Amino acid sequence: MTDKTADYLPQLRIPATYMRGGTSKGVFFNCQDLPQAAQVAGQARDALLLRVIGSPDPYGKQTDGMGGATSSTSKTVILSSSEKNDHDVNYLFGQVAIDKAFIDWSGNCGNLSAAVGAFAINAGLVDSSRIPANGIAVVRIWQENISKTIIAHIPICDGEVQEMGDFELDGVTFPAAEIKVEFIDPSDAENRMFPTGNIVDQLDVPGIGNFKVTMINAGIATVFLNAKELGYQGTELQEAINSNPKALEMFETIRAFAALKMGLIEHIDQAVTRQHTPKIAFVSKAQDYIASSGKSINKERIDLHVRALSMGKLHHAMMGTAAVAIGTAAAIPGTLVNLAAGGGERQSVTFGHPSGVLKVGAQASLQDGQWSVDKAVMSRSARILMEGWVRIPATTL
Known part of the structure; x- marks a missing residue:
């Protein structure tokens, strides 16, 4: 038998956090932790995220990735510090198809929006002066997919994000800390709220x-x-x-x-x-x-x-x-x-x-x-499920 071990490269090791936000789950990345080629939009980024999630999977299970074989659990998030006035962090969302080599960047995930503020604080993307020792940290999020502002109210205890609490959210098994999320001016900036001009x-x-x-x-x-x-x-x-x-x-x-x-x-x-x-x-x-x-x-x-x-x-x-x-x-x-x-x-x-x-x-x-509409408001919760590194084959990029 010919030894072809040398033909195979070690896997890439990328810092990542697996989080629940609302009734969804996703893999979260700090943009600067991604390989250089994937720090910008394009084929390399899509290929990386598809491999992380385990798509495309003709079996529909995403067994060889982090996805959970549903639209609610086949999601990715990339965050970076924001240079926009009055914003702390930029939030980019990718909805990964399960059985196709396709990532849809056309919209936001409202559920994972609840986890963005917590991740941003933990990742050091929010200035420490904006985080109280105890109370509520107001995280100002720029949603890049739809060019809108989201305000997340993150509970803080002893200077750290409070995850546990008694807030119950139908669709989530266990209670957690309540996060109020405000979607500012959520209608499409480029189109009328009612595209045909009619409400029906x-x-x-x-x-x-x-x-x-x-x-x-x-x-x-x-x-x-x-x-x-x-x-x-x-x-x-x-x-x-x-x-x-x-x-x-x-x-x-x-x-x-x-x-x-x-x-x-x-x-x-x-x-x-x-x-x-x-x-x-x-x-x-x-x-x-x-x-x-x-x-x-x-x-x-x-x-x-x-x-x-x-x-x-x-x-x-x-x-x-x-x-x-x-x-x-x-x-x-x-x-x-x-x-x-x-x-x-x-x-x-x-x-x-x-x-x-x-x-x-x-x-x-x-x-x-x-x-x-000026804003829409709802309460969700979020929790870190796992943090560390996600691995993908080096040949992915």
Whole structure:
């Protein structure tokens, strides 16, 4: 047998932190710790992150990487010190496809936003003068994907990030410290909040049907539909949708035509290269239901139901950015979300999702015929799961 050991190089060893933020998990990097070629956008960076997560994986398991084989756990974050005025850190998010060699950089992850402030403090990216010995550190985050500001309120105890607490978040098994996250002016700066100028449109989807939709750019581009028009109650859990290939194909087709109507793509075929946005969700009025944990949720606790899909599958809870879209749409009279919640004016909404209940606040106003939102606010939690080094083959770059 010929010894070819010398043909194989040792693996690269890269500092990394594995964190939970909200109901998502991701691998976090300080940009300056990445190999030089991956410190800037491009093929080297994408190749590195794909290999870290374990994609593309035709088996759909990401066994040879850090990904968890769901959209919620196939995520990467790169942070760096910010040179922008009144900001502490730059936050870049990459949504990694599971079975394709593809990273979508088109949007933010609202859940992992809760972990960004904590990581930034631990990594020394926030000036020590801004961190109290005890109390709340206000971390000013520049979200590079969407060019927006996020403010994270991080609890500090004895000069260190406090991770443990009694805050419970449906979709997360164990309690932790509460982190308040503010999404400042979350509507798309380059496009109108409602891309067609209407709060409700009719969307024609060839071969499937014609649907009422609310299409909104807030938090993340999202298209909302009524559950009943799709043949659903609105209380469905993951299995009801994700085990049905025809249903998933229907949702992806609707999402693609919504992306076209929202001006996010120029041709329907481009939707496959824009998997992270827009999100597609369906709403219904408040009903009693059983969450995926087995917990009984009384309709009196919620204003409406929302179910959302991410990367082609029904989400097990709710994406943070989609929650911003929900809160914003709920605050604007006449949207499908607002009507499902009972209509009228409101500054917060509590909705049921597959894992339980979530409350989000938003302040919207109408100026010169255009809707805008000052900020959306929600509470999440975050925790370091592992820190050290992640390894990838040297031939990756």
